[in-house]
Amino acid sequence: MIEAIAFYTLSTVVLFFALQVVSSALIMRSVTSLICTLLAVAGLYLLLSAELAAAVQVLIYVGGIVVLAVFAVLLTSRIGAMQPHLSPVGKLAGALASTSILIITLSLISIAPFTDSINRLTVDTGLHSARDAGLALLSPAKGGYLVPFEMISLLLVAALIGATAVARFASHSTESEQSEGGHQ
Amino acid sequence: MEITLYHWLTLSSFLFAIGIYGVLTRSNGLMTLMSLELMLNAAALNFVAFNRYLAPSAISGQLFTVFVIAVAAAEAAVGFAIMIRLYRSQGNIELGQATLMKN
Numbered sequence: 001m002i003e004a005i006a007f008y009t010l011s012t013v014v015l016f017f018a019l020q021v022v023s024s025a026l027i028m029r030s031v032t033s034l035i036c037t038l039l040a041v042a043g044l045y046l047l048l049s050a051e052l053a054a055a056v057q058v059l060i061y062v063g064g065i066v067v068l069a070v071f072a073v074l075l076t077s078r079i080g081a082m083q084p085h086l087s088p089v090g091k092l093a094g095a096l097a098s099t100s101i102l103i104i105t106l107s108l109i110s111i112a113p114f115t116d117s118i119n120r121l122t123v124d125t126g127l128h129s130a131r132d133a134g135l136a137l138l139s140p141a142k143g144g145y146l147v148p149f150e151m152i153s154l155l156l157v158a159a160l161i162g163a164t165a166v167a168r169f170a171s172h173s174t175e176s177e178q179s180e181g182g183h184q
Numbered sequence: 185m186e187i188t189l190y191h192w193l194t195l196s197s198f199l200f201a202i203g204i205y206g207v208l209t210r211s212n213g214l215m216t217l218m219s220l221e222l223m224l225n226a227a228a229l230n231f232v233a234f235n236r237y238l239a240p241s242a243i244s245g246q247l248f249t250v251f252v253i254a255v256a257a258a259e260a261a262v263g264f265a266i267m268i269r270l271y272r273s274q275g276n277i278e279l280g281q282a283t284l285m286k287n
Binding site: 027061068106163164 | 186187190191193194195197198199200202203204205206208209210211212215217219221222225228229232233235236243245246247249250251253254255256257258259261262264265266267268269276277
């Protein structure tokens with residue numbers, strides 16, 4: 001019962017703020033709504049007894065990605081600047097496309113052959129601690145995740161170096177480009 | 185009133201559809217990236233839900249969620265850097281106006 005209440009409350013929060021993210025005209029409000037959405041999703045992870053995923057969500061998403069987003073917003077748009085409104089036709093087309101995808105996924109879910117035994121929550125065996133996750137990440141044996149872990153580390157290093165390169169090298173040619181392109 | 189796997193899948197498909205709506209309707213590059221984060225979150229939520237319901241003794245779903253979040257961090261870093269670069273070269277981040285390589 002408590003679980004159901006928590007699930008419905010958190011889902012309402014998630015969906016409300018997600019709609020707020022995509023529909024708000026103020027970009028800063030979108031970012032703050034994104035923070036609320038991500039925190040509520042972290043709560044849902046806790047409800048699924050996935051403490052590690054919840055912690056990583058709060059640390060990396062809310063603490064890292066959203067901070068990056070705030071920096072990008074502050075560097076690229078004026079506070080309080082309204083986003084240009086899309087034409088009603090464009091909005092309708094977007095709504096139509098997303099609704100049809102929603103209908104497709106929902107109908108696929110409804111015919112999915114999940115048996116009742118699977119659908120019931122089994123007793124948590126308590127193998128969800130961060131220690132087990134760390135051991136699984138570092139084990140080269142079958143069922144371990146050593147290779148994906150190393151690959152993700154390489155990917156992160158490459159992406160972060162690339163991101164700094166893209167954002168930094170731009171500053172050498174900024175002045176000439178801004179004078180011709182910035183004040184149109 | 186029991187929360188089943190269907191509830192979780194329904195919730196994540198709603199979240200995914202909202203993200204698709206954002207990607208399709210917003211012309212601002214940052215908004216598109218943020219809607220992408222919503223869609224990634226929907227997928228990650230599915231991983232954790234399947235982990236909890238289908239194989240509660242395994243930890244694979246959670247680890248895949250961690251991988252998804254790490255890839256999202258890489259994607260966000262590169263994406264936001266490109267947006268900043270785009271802003272410096274064309275003065276705004278409207279995706280429809282980024283035609284520098286076309287002309």
